Amino acid sequence: MATMSHVAKVSFLDGQNELPTVEVNTPWSNAEIYLHGAHITRFRLHDETPLLFMSQCSRFEHGQPIRGGIPVIFPWFGMREGLGQHGFARTRPWDLREVLPSQDGKVRLRFELPPCPEAALIPPFSANYIVTVSQTLEAELIVKNEAREEMIFEECLHTYFEVGDSTAIFIKGLSGTEFLVRSPEVRRNKDTDPQIRINSEIDRIYLNTTAAVEIIDPRLGRKIHVEKENSLSTVVWNPWIEKSQRMPDFGDDEYQRMVCVESGNVAENQVKLAPGQTSRMKLRLTSTPLT
Ligand code: TA6
Secondary structure, eight states, rough: OBOSSSSSSEEEOOOOOOOEEEEEEEEEEEEEEEEETEEEEEEETTTEEESBBTTTTTOTTTTOOSSBBBBBBBBOOOOOOOTTESSEEEEEEOOEEEEEEEETTTTEEEEOOOOOOGGGGGGGGEEEEEEEEESSEEEEEEEEOOOOEEEOEEEEOOOOEEESSSTTTTEEEETTOOOEOOSSSSSEEEOOOBOOOOOOOOEEEEEEEEOOOHHHHHEEEEEEEEEEEEOEEEEEEOOOHHHHHHHHHHHGGGGGGGGEEEEEEEEEEOOOOOOEEEEEEEEEEEEEEEO
8 A cells, every 4th residue: 555645645456356446545535446447436525425326236347337436438429339338448447657646635647548459440549537536526538639530539427426316406507408318219409497307217418518517416415516628518317217127237226326417528529639639528526515
């Protein structure tokens, strides 16, 4: 166990199924990241309920996504015929390249996606993921086009939030924004409600929005703040009853304690990078007590 400075501690541990993890303890918070998918599985402010939801039924297996936390979705969002759902970044092992504690107690970690067979599907690129743990959790996905041709991709930090009761929360920040739903058929709507409430399955891709989102949770007495940079899409998802029962790595009743508010660039907001160009999409999460 390495002590990186008197105010923060970084430990390298075996997680579930002996997958390697990095645990970060700061004066304000505790975080856990698996090298598998560079997957943040825990972020909690001391003496608070964890901010991120983790399924009790999650798999921790090579080639399988972890259910909960922040899956890194890249280089595509959704299903690709014969290629699977939500890209390959979340099911590959990433390399931990840097651990940078700072005297103010923050810890910054840089992960890099090493070459992998699936990467041959798209032009040469480099992908780095910077996680900064403090009173807030910051995650930044940095993609550089290393090819001599344009690179087009989708990206999404598919964040699962822990809530006291998903039917009691209010999600604010997306009112008046257009969104896509994809089932039973693709439809484009405009959200005219002042806030989102959950009382059935919801799976909406909000488009062309840079808005911060607030999840107001009266049951846990907190407000979760979801801020983003260089992201035009926000996805809101709760599987509800029937889909929860169909998901083998998700408990039948876990839809009651989670909501996904995901920050990315998907569908018509896909990213187009010229040769040598770099994109930097950033997410910042924290929570404050409901006064
Ligand atoms: O982000 C919403 C979504 O695209 C849903 O349609 C649902 O499939 C969810 O992602 C989870 O996908 P996964 O591949 O992790 O089961």
